[in-house]
Amino acid sequence: MNGGAEVRADPAPRFGAAPRAGAAPQAGAALELRGIGKSFGDHPVLADVSLTVGAGEIVSLVGASGSGKSTLLSLLTGALRPDTGEIRYGGEPVAPAAGGRDRPFAFMPQRDVLLPWRRILDNACIGLEVAGVPRRAARERAAELFAPFGLAGTEARYPRQLSGGMRQRVSFLRTVVQGKPVLLLDEPFGALDAITRDELQRWLLDIWAAHGWSILLITHDIREAVRLSDRVLVLPQRAGRIAGDVPVPRDIPRGDGFLLDGRVPPLEARLHALMVAARA
Ligand SMILES: Nc1ncnc2c1ncn2[C@@H]1O[C@H](COP(=O)(O)OP(=O)(O)OP(=O)(O)O)[C@@H](O)[C@H]1O
Numbered sequence: 001m002n003g004g005a006e007v008r009a010d011p012a013p014r015f016g017a018a019p020r021a022g023a024a025p026q027a028g029a030a031l032e033l034r035g036i037g038k039s040f041g042d043h044p045v046l047a048d049v050s051l052t053v054g055a056g057e058i059v060s061l062v063g064a065s066g067s068g069k070s071t072l073l074s075l076l077t078g079a080l081r082p083d084t085g086e087i088r089y090g091g092e093p094v095a096p097a098a099g100g101r102d103r104p105f106a107f108m109p110q111r112d113v114l115l116p117w118r119r120i121l122d123n124a125c126i127g128l129e130v131a132g133v134p135r136r137a138a139r140e141r142a143a144e145l146f147a148p149f150g151l152a153g154t155e156a157r158y159p160r161q162l163s164g165g166m167r168q169r170v171s172f173l174r175t176v177v178q179g180k181p182v183l184l185l186d187e188p189f190g191a192l193d194a195i196t197r198d199e200l201q202r203w204l205l206d207i208w209a210a211h212g213w214s215i216l217l218i219t220h221d222i223r224e225a226v227r228l229s230d231r232v233l234v235l236p237q238r239a240g241r242i243a244g245d246v247p248v249p250r251d252i253p254r255g256d257g258f259l260l261d262g263r264v265p266p267l268e269a270r271l272h273a274l275m276v277a278a279r280a
């Protein structure tokens with residue numbers, strides 16, 4: 001599978017106003033972590049972490065600040081190496097020495113990292129340029145996504161001239177334009193106000209429905225995790241195994257009906273309890 005940034009011939013929007021209960025992800029794990037451990041000096045941050053993200057699945061990882069969520073993504077991007085364990089993609093081990101450009105993962109970092117002196121289009125190209133794509137080709141590929149991402153007309157602006165929500169969309173565009181099948185999103189909406197966050201969550205689900213990405217999403221926010229995900233995983237504060245793996249029924253509407261669905265509060269309460277227990 002290599003859906004990448006290709007648009008599916010038959011997009012199956014399941015999170016819109018009328019979700020389709022039958023639109024299950026394809027069988028098989030796109031991403032699999034087995035027994036991952038990582039310490040900084042004598043401080044273990046991750047120990048025996050195993051998880052899977054199925055092809056076409058959105059899986060959220062929640063956990064307290066400092067529990068190692070960003071560290072886990074750094075292991076996936078290749079910025080850090082695990083002390084123990086294995087990362088697999090499509091059933092095959094990812095070579096430990098493979099750098100970001102050779103891995104099937106595209107990463108959106110926790111902070112807004114647009115370069116203030118680069119125009120928006122040039123910011124959107126950075127990931128491609130780092131991957132060795134010539135600048136002109138990179139610009140052409142990125143430019144195609146501006147309209148579908150609601151960013152038409154911003155190409156020649158600078159980051160300071162965009163709202164926070166628009167900047168996050170540029171960061172997201174920069175991530176997906178790399179054409180990788182797995183997206184790693186670290187708190188993509190963390191710094192936004194509630195209304196903009198809500199808008200971007202809906203936007204993400206809409207745009208996701210037209211693509212084949214598998215997504216591992218990190219968030220502090222239980223409601224966001226439930227709304228966006230097929231499954232929510234809880235990372236314990238003290239290094240150890242995943243402390244909860246909570247499936248979210250696929251037929252819960254993720255648009256206007258989300259908060260009115262009676263299944264949502266018990267799911268949130270369960271996750272809250274798991275997170276409290278995972279702090280012990
Ligand atoms: N390069 C590093 N060197 C030493 N310690 C580190 C390094 N990176 C992270 N840590 C430590 O590892 C722990 C986990 O950090 P990490 O950034 O992964 O947490 P997090 O779960 O992403 O937190 P947050 O929710 O606040 O973003 C923290 O105690 C942090 O200080």
Ligand SMILES: [Mg+2]
Pocket residue numbers: 069070071110186
């Ligand atoms: Mg973090």
